[in-house]
Amino acid sequence: MPSLSSASNLTADATLSLTLRLVNPNQLKGIKYDPLNVTVYDFPNKSNVIGNILMPGFYQGYRKKATKPGQGTANTTVALRAVSENGTGVFRVDMATAVKFKTLYGYSKRHQIRIGADVVVNASGVKVDRKGIRLRSMAPKMGNSCVVLLGALFNFLLFALLDFW
Template identity: 35%
Template structure:
């Protein structure tokens, strides 16, 4: 009798698990997809490193950044168009001109996967002496990172039919830099959406747990 109950419980749990996966796929197809999570993991401006007075640093007008992109969809891959990254000096980028830009070629990212993109960017128009004076006095200066691309999700059924959902991905974040030349925040800085776009945080997979518990109590 006990074995029979175990078999029934296992079958119920397996059925609910499969149904949950199917519901997740259908929900994603109907409701849309969560946009990728983008963050700046490292940011370094050599000129603002006040501990290094070498000629190579005093004439270095580049910045280095390490960008992380994560596909937050567990069952669907995403294709990025060329990823354009633009840099500004100061918090209010709408009132300032870009000081540098970089572009990564288009690429595909598997479901739930992460990718890193790193580059050294030559800058222009930065008030270097004023910025250096600020960080030398113990203050910080702010750079802004802006990202723009398009993310396309492809969902295919067993019969070979596929549907495509494309979203504009426009995000940005302020990066505070101190006298070390590095960003103050030691953690990755999450880029926030600068334009309205669907970001669904509710998923039916979370509804599966109460249902599973209900059947376990009922049949065990």
């Protein structure tokens, strides 16, 4: 995001660009992506949208990698408010799409996908970490509630058995 750079005075440049790298590890299953909608929010409250990027859908063969660049227009006033005094900021990047898997028998039903990650950018508007950022599922995790439920059920059975003795 070049508009964050205070040294270049490019505040008129409201370009928001990113590159998605998608990996299909499936053997014998291709993936057909619907259009990908990438939204960048301010952090941490996600109340203001900085920008949207709509990328066209595509087919990805099995065990293939795809690199998809995308560009959109950013709301520079929101982006500049999200950046701290030292020139760094944290943005939330969310992606939503739907996919169908292609097998020998045809296409599967459509599956909705919503993933996201927090991205730290520097004063030049470039992400700080040199490594790629892995987008994670935004679905609620049920692991902790299952453990609590099983623990409550175990306590109930234990007290019920103690009452019989």
